[in-house]
Each structure stands twice: as structure tokens, then as C-alpha cells.
Amino acid sequence: xxxxxPLPRSFYERDTVRVxxxxxxxxxxxxxxxxxxVETEAYLGTGDEAAHFARGITPRTRVIFGPPGHAYVYLIYxxxxxxxxxxxPANVAGCVLIRAIEPLTGLDRIRRRRPGARALEHLANGPGxxxxxxxxxxxxNGADVTRGPITVxxxxxxxxxxxxxxxxxxxxxxxELPLRFFVEGNRFVSPLKSAPRR
DNA sequence: AGTTCGATCGCCT
DNA sequence: GGCGATCGAACTG
Numbered sequence: 686x687x688x689x690x691p692l693p694r695s696f697y698e699r700d701t702v703r704v705x706x707x708x709x710x711x712x713x714x715x716x717x718x719x720x721x722x723v724e725t726e727a728y729l730g731t732g733d734e735a736a737h738f739a740r741g742i743t744p745r746t747r748v749i750f751g752p753p754g755h756a757y758v759y760l761i762y763x764x765x766x767x768x769x770x771x772x773x774p775a776n777v778a779g780c781v782l783i784r785a786i787e788p789l790t791g792l793d794r795i796r797r798r799r800p801g802a803r804a805l806e807h808l809a810n811g812p813g814x815x816x817x818x819x820x821x822x823x824x825x826n827g828a829d830v831t832r833g834p835i836t837v838x839x840x841x842x843x844x845x846x847x848x849x850x851x852x853x854x855x856x857x858x859x860x861e862l863p864l865r866f867f868v869e870g871n872r873f874v875s876p877l878k879s880a881p882r883r
Numbered sequence: 884a885g886t887t888c889g890a891t892c893g894c895c896t
Numbered sequence: 897g898g899c900g901a902t903c904g905a906a907c908t909g
Contacts, residue, residue, distance in 0.1 A: 763902030
């Protein structure tokens with residue numbers, strides 16, 4: 686699978702959890718910047734009360750029921766956008782929230798979109814931060830990430846990653862399920878709510 | 884038509 | 897650790 690072309694739709698047309706795990710280490714590209722996905726969360730079509738689409742199809746969740754490999758972008762707290770990638774075949778719900786990215790190229794542009802943020806680790810280590818860092822907004826809802834302008838690519842070489850698993854972050858309306866996946870030991874992963882004690 | 888509240892972040896103490 | 901920002905989707909009546 687060559688890194689020049691985006692991941693094919695078949696990559697996304699699979700079980701949501703597998704897509705979430707396999708997205709770790711992949712490269713997201715948009716507007717002259719790129720970065721490595723280091724943290725994701727899976728939102729499932731069945732038995733997942735925390736998912737936006739738990740109550741079925743609405744104007745907002747329409748894209749999640751559509752074909753895989755598209756972006757689901759929503760506004761949260763009136764000020765941040767969150768980027769998800771739609772998984773599963775058409776008419777089956779399931780999506781993956783991109784929670785953190787390790788910036789790789791186009792750092793000057795990323796820094797310009799993130800005024801105030803200093804350390805490299807803080808530019809895209811959260812779902813709201815990374816959309817801002819990469820210039821992703823509600824206009825991109827429904828965009829086909831196998832075509833662009835947002836694309837996702839295999840890394841070259843495609844290094845194996847140690848996958849960490851934890852409950853999802855910030856879930857209040859359902860028991861937290863172990864559906865958060867991250868690159869073990871990577872310093873660009875989002876900060877935990879309560880800092881780990883030693 | 885009015886209300887509630889969230890898959891967040893950064894600034895304040 | 898606490899809280900305010902800021903808005904639209906979804907739910908209530």
C-alpha cells in the first residue's frame with residue numbers, strides 16, 4: 686500500500702474497532718500539514734449509548750450511516766470541532782473519533798492556526814486542538830477522505846505500534862467502554878483527566 | 884419556541 | 897481543580 690495515495694475505502698469498510706486500532710500510526714494530511722494519528726476512539730452502532738447516533742439517523746448523524754471513508758465533523762461546546770472517520774459498510778453505523786495527532790510536516794502552518802500554543806506536544810494532542818491545528822471545520826462534514834481535501838495515508842515505512850487501550854474520555858451518558866486506543870508511550874497522546882500519579 | 888447540555892480547552896486560583 | 901466560553905442539535909411542551 687503506497688503512501689502517496691490515500692487509504693482505500695476498503696480500509697474503512699470494516700469493523701469499527703479494527704479501523705480505530707489500525708488508524709494508529711497512519712498519516713493525516715490537510716492544507717499543507719501532515720501528522721501521525723496516535724489516539725482514536727471507536728463509537729459503535731449497537732449497544733453504545735454514548736454514540737451520537739445511538740438514537741438513530743438525524744440530520745446531524747446522516748453521514749455516519751452513509752458509505753465508509755467519509756468525515757463526520759461536529760461542533761462541540763460551541764467552539765471546537767471534532768473529526769471522525771466513518772467505518773462499516775453503508776447503512777451500518779460506526780465511526781472513529783481522531784483524538785490526537787503527532788505533527789510531522791507543515792509545522793509553520795500548524796503553529797499559525799494554533800496561536801498561543803507553544804510546545805510541539807500541545808499543538809494537536811486533543812480532538813478540538815487537532816481540528817484547529819489542521820484547519821478542519823464543519824465545512825468538511827461529509828468529505829470523502831479517500832479523495833480529499835482531507836486524506837489519510839499509510840506511513841512509510843509502516844512501523845508496528847504498541848497499542849494501548851483505555852476507557853473513552855469524557856463520556857457521561859453510558860458506562861465507559863474500553864474503546865480508546867493510543868500509541869503506547871507516545872508523548873503526543875492527549876493528557877488524561879487526572880494526571881497519573883507515580 | 885424554550886431549554887438543556889455536550890466525544891473540549893485554556894485560563895484562573 | 898474549577899469554571900466560563902459559545903452554539904446548535906435534540907428534546908420538551
